[in-house]
Amino acid sequence: MEVLLTTLLLAMVVGALLPLLTTGQQGYDYGRKRQAMIQNGRVALDRLIREMRAADSFRTLASGQITFTLDWGDGTGAAPTVQYSLNGATHNLEYRWSADYDYREPITIVAVNAVASGYAVSLTFNHAALVTLNKSLLSGDDVRVRYWNGTSMTELDRVVDPTSAWNNPITNTKIWFRLQAPIAAAGTDSTHYFLYYGNLSASNPPAYGPNVFLDYQDGTVLDGWTRRDAYTGLNQGTYSTSATDGFIFNLATLATGYRELSKNVPHTDVEIFWGFWNNSADNANGNQAGVGARLNDAGLGYRLVPGCSNNGGTCIYYATAWTWPGGSGGGTILGGMAPGVATNTSYFGRFYLVGSTIQAKVWQVGTTEPVAWQATVANSNASGGNHYSLVDSRVPSMDHRHRTLIIRPRVAVEPTLTLGLEASGARSDALAPLAGPFRSLTVACFDATNASIACAPATSVRAVRVTLVVMDPTGAVSDITLTDEAFRQACPSTSSPICR
Known part of the structure; x- marks a missing residue:
């Protein structure tokens, strides 16, 4: 009888404790999952914000996709633009490095006389036609010359000829840049120089005359x-x-x-x-x-x-x-x-x-x-x-x-420069999953005065607030909202929402 009574008492105690243990375990699992969701979302958002703060220019700022141009390369010779996209099917935040210019054309240089490194050469092309096709800016700010040294791409200063102009429908546009390596007499270089264009958000191109010619004077000083x-x-x-x-x-x-x-x-x-x-x-x-x-x-x-x-x-x-x-x-x-x-x-x-x-x-x-x-x-x-x-x-x-005064090295017969076929400036890298799952990726944009503005066009945007909503695919944990800001200049004010 005593054994039976003891057994019944133990059963009652265990029966009472089991719900408590289950509830405690569930609470622990919920907290752990929530913490993992926060950490997962914070790592992704921190990386996105860190790179946006290093952006040279914003290109696309929209719900589900953010694209911006960095001011450093990735070591492969590609132009450094980063794209972050939210995959609507998998709910993963995906990213890739791609080119910041939509088009490029190889430049072939043929030398009759030998030319030294540092020699200024001119390239003539139909810039007005590119503008008509909406492939280039009227100002020519997106037109860049880049040099591939075998391991990385370097952007060169390029200067429009004083007798020429951007977007001239009557005559072609003539630009000058400096050779980065010598070319022997009767030699050809068709693998190192490229003309890039097609970033319609581009600004402030490198165009310092003394970096192209022996000397360049415009009377400024x-x-x-x-x-x-x-x-x-x-x-x-x-x-x-x-x-x-x-x-x-x-x-x-x-x-x-x-x-x-x-x-x-x-x-x-x-x-x-x-x-x-x-x-x-x-x-x-x-x-x-x-x-x-x-x-x-x-x-x-x-x-x-x-x-x-x-x-x-x-x-x-x-x-x-x-x-x-x-x-x-x-x-x-x-x-x-x-x-x-x-x-x-x-x-x-x-x-x-x-x-x-x-x-x-x-x-x-x-x-x-x-x-x-x-x-x-x-x-x-x-x-x-x-x-x-x-x-x-x-x-x-x-x-x-x-007025404009230019002195440059000269050989008897100038090198000739021609453009090859237009190709996409972008790399073919697939978007790679970074983190997830996320319910949404949204942006709010502000100008230099901290006023809320539309995110398109992106050229006028100076600050961006990014909101990432982390989700639990099982539905056991409620959505978690994470927010951070990125600036392309000094904080414009001390007021919210952008500046703290």
């Missing part, structure tokens, strides 16, 4: 220039700079002589391109706004001067000192061409010095550049120099503008 003539007082006139009007040579009163500024840029075979403008009312010998090249420290070398000889034409001079003409430096005219230059008119000019061959051409802005050189002489007195220069007039008023 007088950096590194040295006054070489000996005039003083009112005779020396004044100089100023203008980002829109170039180097401004202001009125001088000297009776005769050239004002000259030089810059230390060692060179041998080069071509100088420059633009200039003459005063609206000048006398015959006051129209002269030229350049000098292959100048040694004493000023020996060559000058090209439009408007010379009472504005009878353009002259190529050889002189032996800075004090020219009329001084000890002489000023021998080697050759030239007619006609002279008009007042109140803008011009372009080129000065070519390769070996003993010296050539020149000058033409009005807005007219077609002459194909042939207008003047050619042979002279071997100066094969190279440490300086090139700006030369200004011979008699008053000496009121001129020297």
Whole structure:
């Protein structure tokens, strides 16, 4: 009887404890699953936000998909854009690295003469046609040149030619970039350079002239220039700079002589391109706004001067000192061409010095550049120099503008550049699962003033709030909402929701 009673009592105790144990286990399992869901969602969201904060630009910001361009590469040579997408079937958050430009074309460079690393080459292509097809921006900001060195892709500075323009429906667009490796005589490079375009959210392309040419001046600053003539007082006139009007040579009163500024840029075979403008009312010998090249420290070398000889034409001079003409430096005219230059008119000019061959051409802005050189002489007195220069007039008023000024290495026969077939700039990588499952991925967008704005177009978005809803596929645990923010600039304010 006692044994039976004991057994019954134990059964009653166990029966009472089992529900308690089951409830406790269920509570433990629920808490553990909820914690795992939070950790899973937080890891995915933290990675997404971390990369968005390093974004160079946002491309797509929409519920279920976020795409943005990073400012670093992935080591494979591909352009660095990251895409995050929520798979509606699996509820997984998926991602991939892909190209940030929708299209690319290989560039083939064929050299007749050997060209060194650092040589500036030009590529001409129909940018207006790409704009018409909605493949490129009107501004050309999405047009990039990239160099593949065998292990990674490097973006190069590219500069539009001063005689060209983006989206010109009449003439093609001409851009310049610098070679990253030499090409031998009769050599070809068709595997290292690429033209990318098609990122319609792109901005701030690398376009720094000194990274393309030996020197590039637009009159923004007088950096590194040295006054070489000996005039003083009112005779020396004044100089100023203008980002829109170039180097401004202001009125001088000297009776005769050239004002000259030089810059230390060692060179041998080069071509100088420059633009200039003459005063609206000048006398015959006051129209002269030229350049000098292959100048040694004493000023020996060559000058090209439009408007010379009472504005009878353009002259190529050889002189032996800075004090020219009329001084000890002489000023021998080697050759030239007619006609002279008009007042109140803008011009372009080129000065070519390769070996003993010296050539020149000058033409009005807005007219077609002459194909042939207008003047050619042979002279071997100066094969190279440490300086090139700006030369200004011979008699008053000496009121001129020297605009865009470019000096670059030159070979006798320029390399030719052609584009290959257009291909997708994107990689074919499949989207890879990152984490999940998630109920939803949503975004809210804000501008630089912290005001809520539409997420499309993405170019105006400066801050993004991302909300990720974590789900339990069994339904045992309620959805968990996680939120974080990413900024593309300093926090615009201290107010919510974006800034804390």
